[in-house]
Amino acid sequence: MNDSFIVLGGGIVGLSCALELRLRGGDVTLLESGVCGGQASGAAAGMLAPYSENPESPDEFFHLCRESLGLYPEWQRRVREMSDKDFEYTECGSLYAAYHEADLLALEGRLDWQRQHGSSGKILRGAELFKAEPGLSSSVVAALWTPEESHVYAPDFVEALKTACLKAGVVIRERLGAVEPVEWEQGIEVWSAEYGIEVRLTESGSDMQSADHSGEVPSVKSGHGVFRADRLVVCTGAWAGGLSDLLGLRLPVQPIRGQICAYEWREERTPVKHMVFCSQGYLVQKTNGTLVCGASEDVAGFDTSVTERGISRLLRWNKRLLPALEQAEPFHRWAGLRPATLDGRPLIGRLERAERVIFAVGHYRNGILLSPVTAKLVADCAEGRSPQPWQQAFRPERFGMPAASLR
Numbered sequence: 196m197n198d199s200f201i202v203l204g205g206g207i208v209g210l211s212c213a214l215e216l217r218l219r220g221g222d223v224t225l226l227e228s229g230v231c232g233g234q235a236s237g238a239a240a241g242m243l244a245p246y247s248e249n250p251e252s253p254d255e256f257f258h259l260c261r262e263s264l265g266l267y268p269e270w271q272r273r274v275r276e277m278s279d280k281d282f283e284y285t286e287c288g289s290l291y292a293a294y295h296e297a298d299l300l301a302l303e304g305r306l307d308w309q310r311q312h313g314s315s316g317k318i319l320r321g322a323e324l325f326k327a328e329p330g331l332s333s334s335v336v337a338a339l340w341t342p343e344e345s346h347v348y349a350p351d352f353v354e355a356l357k358t359a360c361l362k363a364g365v366v367i368r369e370r371l372g373a374v375e376p377v378e379w380e381q382g383i384e385v386w387s388a389e390y391g392i393e394v395r396l397t398e399s400g401s402d403m404q405s406a407d408h409s410g411e412v413p414s415v416k417s418g419h420g421v422f423r424a425d426r427l428v429v430c431t432g433a434w435a436g437g438l439s440d441l442l443g444l445r446l447p448v449q450p451i452r453g454q455i456c457a458y459e460w461r462e463e464r465t466p467v468k469h470m471v472f473c474s475q476g477y478l479v480q481k482t483n484g485t486l487v488c489g490a491s492e493d494v495a496g497f498d499t500s501v502t503e504r505g506i507s508r509l510l511r512w513n514k515r516l517l518p519a520l521e522q523a524e525p526f527h528r529w530a531g532l533r534p535a536t537l538d539g540r541p542l543i544g545r546l547e548r549a550e551r552v553i554f555a556v557g558h559y560r561n562g563i564l565l566s567p568v569t570a571k572l573v574a575d576c577a578e579g580r581s582p583q584p585w586q587q588a589f590r591p592e593r594f595g596m597p598a599a600s601l602r
């Protein structure tokens with residue numbers, strides 16, 4: 196692949212796409228408004244949990260999640276090797292706890308279809324359950340055990356991905372402030388001639404006067420100049436909706452705040468061996484001695500503050516799940532903005548109305564999990580491979596036009 200790419204956004208999705216495109220021969224520049232991993236990706240609990248996060252049915256979204264889980268062992272090994280940086284990747288399995296006999300039916304139904312789709316899970320009860328997870332409250336009557344699920348320590352993994360990108364030759368520009376595609380003409384892949392002659396920032400950072408490209412290629416404008424490439428890959432997470440007017444596309448992506456906290460746990464015996472889910476949230480023990488407890492789902496615009504109300508709700512249920520937390524206080528509280536879409540599915544693929552533009556946004560609760568498969572699909576699409584029929588479920592144009600364009 197000889198094309199050049201601008202990847203907009205340096206979260207886990209942008210970094211993963213940048214790395215995969217570079218590995219397939221692309222000339223890649225990643226532009227980030229703030230710092231790589233500074234938003235949702237650095238805030239995540241890092242769970243790779245397609246079964247626990249998809250209780251309903253084996254739909255296209257579940258299949259996407261599961262395919263990505265399958266790519267993780269090799270993907271994380273590659274990132275580790277290329278970056279020469281260590282990060283936690285733990286294949287510990289998960290437990291989904293039920294407090295009432297009545298909830299067991301739902302767990303059994305879930306286990307039934309999940310066993311047909313790669314899970315070797317089972318329902319644990321009584322002595323078997325408390326042997327597997329001794330710290331659980333005795334009010335837990337049963338739990339669905341899914342051995343296939345794992346987790347990474349997201350901040351370290353993102354850092355390693357960034358290093359792997361740099362070592363592979365991706366140009367990364369951070370702290371660019373507002374970065375926007377320049378005026379879009381009639382929704383075609385042509386940029387305004389107004390920016391036809393501009394300064395191009397080269398890899399070394401020195402300026403190079405470029406010829407008049409008459410807007411044949413996508414370009415992105417920031418206070419630091421105009422960047423051009425053959426293709427634009429949009430990985431701007433919860434901020435993707437901002438491109439709606441420019442592209443004449445309905446992009447119903449909105450931020451859903453997740454408040455989350457961590458306990459310091461340096462005792463020899465860790466409080467949980469598995470990731471533990473219940474209907475209210477989850478607990479994940481990290482090897483750095485922290486026990487992560489998440490997370491709220493709030494509509495709060497782009498506000499990333501932590502509220503007393505949000506965290507105290509987490510504390511109430513996690514003490515109920517794990518009595519050892521009764522006297523404990525979290526030492527760290529933070530929040531991130533999940534990129535949610537109207538139908539809960541990400542937007543992945545090339546725009547039909549502007550085929551130089553590829554979308555990879557809207558991963559909501561599963562962007563860490565979905566990053567390898569997203570990178571693969573984006574790179575396949577950049578290489579001109581036709582999407583498989585099941586990928587229609589993730590078509591970026593599926594929501595149609597903005598209401599204003601229909602008038």
Ligand code: FAD
Nearest residue numbers: 204206208228234236240241242432453531561562563564
């Ligand atoms: P982000 O990480 O938000 O990155 C987008 C980047 O784009 C940002 O850095 C932003 O600054 C940049 N940007 C925006 N606009 C522009 C622009 N115009 N130009 C340049 N740059 C721009 N997922 C899991 O799989 N497992 C989990 O356990 C998990 N736990 C979570 C817990 C919490 C509390 C939260 C909040 C999320 C969790 N998630 C989890 C979800 C996951 O974090 C997200 O789905 C994922 O990080 C999205 O990645 P992203 O790269 O699309 O977005």
Ligand code: GLY
Nearest residue numbers: 453489490560561
């Ligand atoms: N996937 C966990 C969360 O989004 O909180």
